[in-house]
Amino acid sequence: MALLRQTILASNDRNIPANDPTDTLAAIHRIKEEIDRLSEQQKEALKTAIFVGMTPDEAQEYATRRRKITELIQELELLQKAQ
Numbered sequence: 001m002a003l004l005r006q007t008i009l010a011s012n013d014r015n016i017p018a019n020d021p022t023d024t025l026a027a028i029h030r031i032k033e034e035i036d037r038l039s040e041q042q043k044e045a046l047k048t049a050i051f052v053g054m055t056p057d058e059a060q061e062y063a064t065r066r067r068k069i070t071e072l073i074q075e076l077e078l079l080q081k082a083q
Contacts, residue, residue, distance in 0.1 A: 027079060028080065031072050031076045031079070035069055035073065042066065042069070045065075
């Protein structure tokens, strides 16, 4: 489990020691904040798209955010299981 947690934390480029539960909680908090931020952007993009549509570039940005949110949720689940 510690190796898994260390791998997750290293992949987040946060350089957090994997053996400190406080650091793990901080990483969980940061990931949740990022998910919230990206989700808010997704919501706003959909509200705008309803009225004026979405350009190909905006659609690409939307898809990129969706993939990032999915990745963050997976990281969050692994961190929570590793606690």
